[in-house]
Amino acid sequence: MRRWALARRPDGLPQETDFELVEAPTPSPGEGEALIESLYLSVDPGTRPRLSADTYAAAFRIGDTIESAGVGRVVASRSPRLPEGALAMGGFGWTSHVVSDGRGVQVLDPALFTGKVSPTASIGILGIPGLTAWFGLTDLGRPNAGETLLVSSAAGAVGATALQIGRQLGLTVIGIAGGAAKCDYVTGELGADACIDYRAESDLAAAIRRVAPDGIDIFFDNVGGAQLDAAILNLKLNGRVVVSGQTSEYNSTGTPRGIRYVTPFITQRLTMAGLVVYDYRKRFTEAQAQMAAWINAGKLSYREEIIDGFERLPEAFIGLFKGETFGRRLVRVAP
Ligand SMILES: NC(=O)c1ccc[n+]([C@@H]2O[C@H](COP(=O)([O-])OP(=O)(O)OC[C@H]3O[C@@H](n4cnc5c(N)ncnc54)[C@H](OP(=O)(O)O)[C@@H]3O)[C@@H](O)[C@H]2O)c1
Secondary structure, X not given: OEEEEEOOOOOXXXXXXXXXXXXXXXXXXXXOOEEEEEEEEEOOOOHHHHHHOOOOOOOOOOOOEOOOOEEEXXXXXXXXXXXXXXXXXXXXXXXXXXXXXXXXXXXXXXXXXXXXXXXXXXXXXXXXXXXXXXXXXXXXXXXXXXXXXXXXXXXXXXXHHHHHHHHHOOOEEEEEEOOHHHHHXXXXXXOOOEEXXXXXXXXXXXXXXXXXXXXXXXXXXXXXXXXXXXXXXXXXXEEEEEEOOOHHHOOOOOOOOOOOOOHXXXXXXXXXXXXXXXXXXXXXHHXXXXXXXXXXXXXXXXXXXXXXXXXXXXXXXXXXXXXXXXEEEEEEOOO
16 A cells, blocks of 8 residues: 655745655455545645644645545445445545545445446546536635636636636626636636636736636636736625636645725625535535536536556645646545
8 A cells, every 4th residue: 555645844835745655555445445546636726824833724744645636446345335346435535445434435335336437537527526527616716607707716626617607697697817838728618708827917907807808707716826916906886706716826835915996896896715525515416416417518618637556645736826727626545
């Protein structure tokens, strides 16, 4: 059994040496337990703050296995809930094997994971990223058909899903993404009405005004910082900001950049609401069923970027903060 543990707290952008590969004998399941072999593990920007400090979840301690979502196969079982050979998903962490009593682990229902819905979708578009998009937009965003939605990191797992859900709800949808290739994907496959390549713009607020001259109603924010400011300056009366993530702040070592424009909150009666997707846990299955139906009907698409090799987990994670990623980044750790 191999696992990646936190070796030391990163200073700014994490380094591979902040993580340590630990080997141990593969454990055997006890009565009521099963041994799951990881097949795919996720890397998530939201892990970064927890390498340094508590967030809505506790900080990792030195030596802790890095937590993540995973899809695996039950390879030995003494539990009727986890039959041998079944595919399952759960918060396995960066580990090659996990012993589970079934808590927090879901055997993949073959009726849901069929057609265009692959097992890895359970930790992508039908997992935490997709559910973040769903509840952030449909609940906190309070969307009305005909309104305009702006989404940052629009080619990412959360952003791409939020954009497409917005389209299905009859919104005009605009993405912000880094680079021409990502913007082509956003306006092509994702069907956005426009995409702004923020790397090519010297004045992002003006660029948003150019594509949405009447302003925006909802800003779904994955990034924070300068992109948040530029969006605030374009929000209409009663505009809403959904705070999903603040990726541009996660590696900052000093004082966060923060919001620089607050007066529009008064003049435009804006509201801003933060999201913890786990608060919607009881409604996950309802959202998953709807999104799976949309995927199979061709109304919702998802893109996964698979990196091979358990040993590449830290590298794959660090790449999230370099703009390398396209869609949901997963690491295949076993054939
Ligand atoms: N609130 C919740 O419950 C919840 C749950 C899950 C995820 N989230 C949050 O949702 C957000 C999106 O997650 P995701 O999994 O879909 O990841 P993601 O958006 O694909 O994250 C990677 C992308 O973020 C962008 N990025 C990275 N560093 C940046 C920087 N300094 N400035 C601007 N953009 C930067 C890059 O895209 P570009 O090249 O386009 O810039 C990069 O490819 C994250 O902030 C995550 O923490 C929140």
